[in-house]
Amino acid sequence: MLVLAAGMGRRYGGLKQIDHFGPHGETLMDYAVYDALAAGFAEVVFIIRHSFEPEFRTEVSGKYERRVPVDYVFQELDELPPGFTAPAGRAKPWGTAHAIWCARGRLAGPFVCVNADDYYGKNAFRTAAEHFARPVPPGPLPEYCLVGYPAVRTLSAHGGVTRAICELDDQGYLLGLSERTGIERLGDTGRYVDQTGSVRVLRGDELVSMNMMGFTPAIFAQLEGHLTAFLAAELRAPADAECLLPEVVDKIVRSEAARMRVLATSAAWFGVTHPQDRAGATAIIRDMVARGEYPSPIWKDG
Numbered sequence: 634m635l636v637l638a639a640g641m642g643r644r645y646g647g648l649k650q651i652d653h654f655g656p657h658g659e660t661l662m663d664y665a666v667y668d669a670l671a672a673g674f675a676e677v678v679f680i681i682r683h684s685f686e687p688e689f690r691t692e693v694s695g696k697y698e699r700r701v702p703v704d705y706v707f708q709e710l711d712e713l714p715p716g717f718t719a720p721a722g723r724a725k726p727w728g729t730a731h732a733i734w735c736a737r738g739r740l741a742g743p744f745v746c747v748n749a750d751d752y753y754g755k756n757a758f759r760t761a762a763e764h765f766a767r768p769v770p771p772g773p774l775p776e777y778c779l780v781g782y783p784a785v786r787t788l789s790a791h792g793g794v795t796r797a798i799c800e801l802d803d804q805g806y807l808l809g810l811s812e813r814t815g816i817e818r819l820g821d822t823g824r825y826v827d828q829t830g831s832v833r834v835l836r837g838d839e840l841v842s843m844n845m846m847g848f849t850p851a852i853f854a855q856l857e858g859h860l861t862a863f864l865a866a867e868l869r870a871p872a873d874a875e876c877l878l879p880e881v882v883d884k885i886v887r888s889e890a891a892r893m894r895v896l897a898t899s900a901a902w903f904g905v906t907h908p909q910d911r912a913g914a915t916a917i918i919r920d921m922v923a924r925g926e927y928p929s930p931i932w933k934d935g
Contacts, residue, residue, distance in 0.1 A: 634674045635740065636662060637732050637844065638689065638749035639682045639708040649905050650749035651692045654915050656922055657930035661905075662749050664918070665758075666697055667931055669745075672758035676702045678739055679749070680732045683707055696932045706736045714857055717864045720872070728875030729844060730856055730863075737853035745847045746878075752914070753780070753845050754900025755926075761847050764896060775851035777893040779807060779882070781840030782902045788818040791909035793825070796841040797879035799895050807893040810842060810883040840895060842879055843902055855885055 638650040651660055666677055677697055681689050686705070697703050708726055710719040712735050726732070733746060745761045747753055757780045764778045781799050788794060793815035800808040813833075816825040822837035863876040885891050905914050922929045 634666075634669045634677050635733065635736055635744050635746040636665065636677060636679045636749050637729055637746060638662070639680050639726055639732055640748075640750065651689060652750075652905070652911070654905075654911070655918050655927075655929070655931060659918070659931050660692065660749075661752050661914070662693075663696065663931050664752055664927065665747055665749075666701070667927065668753070668755045668758045670701055671755065672762040674701075674745070674758070674762065676704075678704045678706055678736060678744075680706045680708050680735060682726070683709065700932075704739060706739050708732045708735045713864065714861050717861075723872055725873050725875070727860075729878040730876040730881040731860055733848075733878065734853060734856040734860055737850075737857075741850060743847060743849050745845065748844050748904070751843060751845075751902065751904040752917075753843070753902060754898065756900040757845060757898045757902075760896045760898050760900075761845065764847060764894065772892075774889070775849050775891045777849070777852065777882075777891055778847040779842055779893055779895050780845040780847075780898050781895045782843055782898060782900075783837065784816075784835050784839045784841045785818075785822055785837035787841055787843060787902050787904075788816060788823050789906055789910055790818055790913070791907045793817050794906055797883075799840040799842060801840070801895055805895055807882075807886045807895050809887050810879045812879055812883075840897060842882075843904070844878055846878070846882070846893075851891070855890060856881060859884060 650662060653659065654661055655663065693703065708731065710723055713719065743765050761778065761780055770776055784796060787796060795812060795814045796816050797810040797812045799810060802808050813825050816823045819834065823835045825833055827833050859881045860876050886893050903914055903917055905911055921927055
């Protein structure tokens, strides 16, 4: 499992990947690692930044490393394809597609990637593990997977969010990802304003990507090609532009460079985009622990 933990948490106001949500100070990563191990994943690689490495290792050390092989990959501004250098004054990381590309020398087999600051649920990890356990279908294209959640179950009550809506063919493969920004909860559904200024209302059952995707190592060469194009494009000159995984995956599947099966999950997703989301996440975890879904503390000897 590859855990994307290099984010800066600007909207949240801090490093939410190591913030404490559980009754004994557990992070959301604790629950992700616990569920991944229960589903059969056998290794965890964290993508972090050198600037908070000591703090992150303190959080991780003594918990995961006694239970599963753990390694670290660093997403830094100067880690770029040949011929490119980071511009002066750049502070923001290059985005989630770049983060995964940074692990290209570390992962030699299929892997699933997740965000460190999201809760994905037991069923989501089991679903991804079952996908990897299936025989690889014959064909010239690499086959990836994406765990999809109903849109309405991923919205925040405290502000707009960005979601990548899945477009599917009749066999459950991804045709493309349509990113929508500023989606706000509207009762049992959601709404957003499109590029023309028109208000659009979602049904609520649309499957969306929460960056839980499964890849083979073939993804690294594809990511490098798209990252190179991103860095070279004059239109991506703004200092805070990012090469984002949903955008790259959309281009890969639309160009028919890979097949990506969308796996619907019954798991409940939640995350912490805004500071106000913290109380709700803490309450959900407390209720799951009370129902016996997780031990408390989650790592008995950690």
